[in-house]
Amino acid sequence: MTYISNKPISLSFNRGTLLLAGVGREKLPEIFCPSVWAWDSRVGALRCDAIHYAAISAALAGQFGPSLSDEVPKPCRVHLPKVKLPRLRPSQIEALEAWSKADCRGQIIMPTGTGKTEVALAAMARKKIASLVVAPVRDLMYQWHRRILAAFDYDAGIVGDGLSNIKPITVTTYDSAYIHMAKMGAGFGLLIFDEEHHLPGKCRREAAILSTAPMRLGLTATAERSDGLHKDLDWLIGPVAYHMPFKEAEGSTLAHFEVVRIPVTLNQREQATYDRCSRTIRHFILSRRKEQPNYTWRILCKESGSDPQARHAQKAYYLKNSIESRAAEKLRVLEDIFRLHKGQQILVFTGSNAMAIEVSRRFLVPTILSHTRKRERLAVLENFANGAFPVLVANRVLDEGVDVPEAKVAVVIGGQGSTRQAKQRLGRVLRRTGSARATLYEVVCENTKEVQRSRERRRSDAYERPVHRRV
Amino acid sequence: MLTSDQSIVEFKAGRAIVDRLTQSTHRHYLEYAESMLAIYRNGKGRQRRQLHREIELLFADEPDCPVRRIQAFCKLLDDRSIFRTDPDGKAAKLRLDVFSRVTRFHPLVEKPDRLFEHDETKIKAQLADDLGLPWSEIEQGLYADVMTYQALEQFEGYPNASALLSRYNVAQLQACLYRAESMTVVAKDDLKTILRYAKLAKLLHDIVRLGPSKYRITFSGPASVLRQTRRYGVNFAKFLPALLACKGWQMTALLKTPWNTSARLNLSDSDGFTSHLPPPDEFDSSLEESLARKFGPERDGWQLIREGEILHNHQKTFVPDFTFRHKDGTQILLEIVGFWTPEYLAHRRETLKQFRHLAIVIAVPEKSLREGAHIGKNVLVYKTTLKLASLMEALERIRTEKSSR
DSSP states (O other): OOOOOOSOEEEEEETTEEEEESOOGGGGGGSSSGGGOEEETTTTEEEEEGGGHHHHHHHHHHHHGGGEEEOSOOOOBOOOSOOOOOOOOHHHHHHHHHHHHTTTEEEEEOOTTSOHHHHHHHHHHHHOBOEEEEESSHHHHHHHHHHHHHHHOOOOEEEETTEEOOOSEEEEEHHHHHHHHHHHTTSOSEEEEETGGGTTSTTTTHHHHTOOOSEEEEEESOOOOTTSGGGGHHHHTOSEEEEOOHHHHBTTTBOOEEEEEEEEOOOHHHHHHHHHHHHHHHHHHHHHHHHOTTOOHHHHHHHTTTOHHHHHHHHHHHHHHHHHHHOHHHHHHHHHHHHHTTTSOEEEEESSHHHHHHHHHHHTOOEEOTTOOHHHHHHHHHHHHTTSSSEEEEOGGGSSSOOOOSOOEEEEESOOOOHHHHHHHHHHHTSOOTTOOEEEEEEEETTSHHHHHHHHHHHSGGGSSSEEEEO | OOOGGGOOEEEETTEEEEOOOOTTTOTTHHHHHHHHHHHHHTOTTOBHHHHHHHHHHHTTTOSSOOHHHHHHHHHHHHHTEEEOOOTTOHHHHHHHHHHHHHGGGOSOBSSOOSSOOOBHHHHHHHHHHHHTSOHHHHHHHHTTTSGGGOBEEEEOOOSSHHHHHHHHHHHHHHHHHTTEEEEEEEESSOHHHHHHHHHHTTOEEEEEEEETTEEEEEEEOGGGGTSOOOTTHHHHHHHHHHHHTSSSEEEEEEEEOTTSOEEEEEEEGGGOOOOOOOOSOHHHHHHHHHHHHHHOSEETTEEEEETOOOEEETTEEEOOSEEEEETTSOEEEEEEOOSOOHHHHHHHHHHHHTTTTSOEEEEEEGGGSOTTOOOOTTEEEESSSOOHHHHHHHHHHHHHHHHHO
16 A cells, blocks of 8 residues: 555654654655655655654755644753752763864763763753763762762652652663663753663663754773774764763762772682582583583573473582572681771672662672662762761672772672773772872682682773782 | 573464463473472572572473573473562671671681681581571571572462463463564454553554454554664563453564564464463443443344444544444444543543544443533433433434434
8 A cells, every 4th residue: 555645744652663754655765864764655755763853854844845744742841949069070071072172962971970870960051952871880870979969959850760750850770771762752952861872782672762852972991892883972962972981080079999809718618518519510511512512501401491401500510500609608708808898888799689678688798689779879978978887788789989989999799701890890989089098909719719709800991000919 | 571591482384472381281380380380389489599499390201391491481380479578688798797807717618727817617517606696597698689599488379270371372372472573363343442551561552444343453662664673572471361351353573583584473363372361451341332232233223333433534533332233334333431630531532532433422421421511412411321212312312413414
């Protein structure tokens, strides 16, 4: 069925896409930027992704003149009750100007603790247009909410954590943005992607694609991804507008720091189980490789459904992991660190929720986990800040960007060996707080794979300068 | 529904083979299903992690059971359970209280010495005294708001063991569809139900007529014409139970494998999956049923075809309840309107306007008419059931009008 219409031409927003109705299929080559459009026979109109709106809207208006009615919702101006921002440092001003010069579409790369949030708030204050802030996790989303409230006296809307309250200024998470952008993609003029390295993932990128917002700002300390997808940020957000290298930051805005690795040994029983599991896995894989030289872990997982021996090996692997992360000895080492730093604020990072809760139950110290509610989170952070709580335990939710005041000592128990995590975690202890040196302890099991992970961590450039000390 | 982490599917030669437990291959699973239901039925007051641990133990010696299958069962059992949540934030309050009380004793040490004298066990006992509760109870309540520590309050359950297995099989199909980029259904019957539920699942369709009363319907979402996307996978999964409840169809879904290649999932109504979906609008169908019975296969040169035609104009579709075909080739459509609200009738009229070039008879119940309503000539008004005589009269009148034109 060919669609012939005398209807006027209209451009509208439809579930994350733009529909151009009233233009026949045969007109496609004549339309501005034909490569982004596709003919949708299901609705009898041309369709393209909402991300192209800024590029095409003016050109279409020029091409069709008054017969085009642009029905795409326009972002509204925002009235900010007040604007109270700290004076930006020269590097922050430089970053903001560079972004403005890039037509307000680009990335700012600055190390943790150098005030990316302030740059973003300054951009919002300057543009005064409907804005959406996308953060990696709920904690960071709430933190943005608080920062916006403090800076502008504006109670931002929240989409995520079971809430769906869209306002001219709204905060959300990457996961919620992926789900809801089809619905809310047309209302915003400015998108801010905090920790933008989360965006290029196969699904999450749709948060950028399904939105019409012409202005986009990406913030991160480390844009690189091991899968190379960070290159796509150039079109999802815009090219890098400003880049401050990590080393430039150290010593000026960040404190000096020291990394101390504490190897712990498993107790006899744990070590015995651990070794038995290792043997089981090794024997199993070796025996399989005799028949099947390229036998891999993936094949093992696949076969574990039907082959009891493969399943046995798989279970051994999981058991090994759980021994690594939950060794009783780690709790003992933690006690030693607590003794050593009595009177100082200490942050403890664990590899899992279960370990975090275990530490909390042993020492009766507060945790911040992904499900911790706003009120408790605030109380815990405040009491930690004013010194009432000596210790704060967190799983990976504190990895990135969560403002933790005044911690000079951090302990990492478990965790994976990615460069980015190491940087982010260091950033937490390295906030500028006078001249005192910060210390990061890594508690790893000796004779296990964790030692290797720790070595991998230290290869990252964040660890190049500091002194390493073995206890 | 399951999560992607619980999905078990094998890709072989471009085809998806979804995990399925049947009488012939997995007879012994009926017993497991029975035991699983028993664990949850008797599990009131127990923590989620304890229940999951028990299910896990149940399969400890079963050679044919991947970890994902166990996790999927746990999810399906949890889906029909109510766990005690902590709406008043009691656990959070308890935590803040307990943690604040012990800060001055920090750190709690295993073996006290001169410098650090606060023995973990002693302080905890002292705290229990202060709060007037045994320590074990305090420890239990401390993280009662964490999912895995929540206690089971009520288990709604499944009617029996085989119902749990049926649900498992459908849930695995649904989880496999999370990978789907598009879905094609070739249907002969139940067109109306299929389209209605696809629309409820927010899918767009493309319809091609393959032959009399046979259509190929391709489902996808708005952005599917622009790029391959798995964005609508959840929509396909939501739609599937409705499709399984229908008759006379074949389905092919295009999937993306974890290795970024394509694969197909093929299904049809003869695959024997049972769906828990109730048939839509039972009132509607019972009225239609009785008319079809009274009419018989043929009457006065007219043949009755149930839901024979899909009328479509882009996303507006209209599947009349009956098509009457006279042996001289005249085709007349009948739509029976049940007892509906004025808004629904108005909406229906709008739809019908788009198809006014066709011969459509509408049967409207007297109760639904406004007072003094103007009755069009192709409208039949009925009291409780549609009378055959008045229907035949209308059919003949339209046929003569048509042939004389």
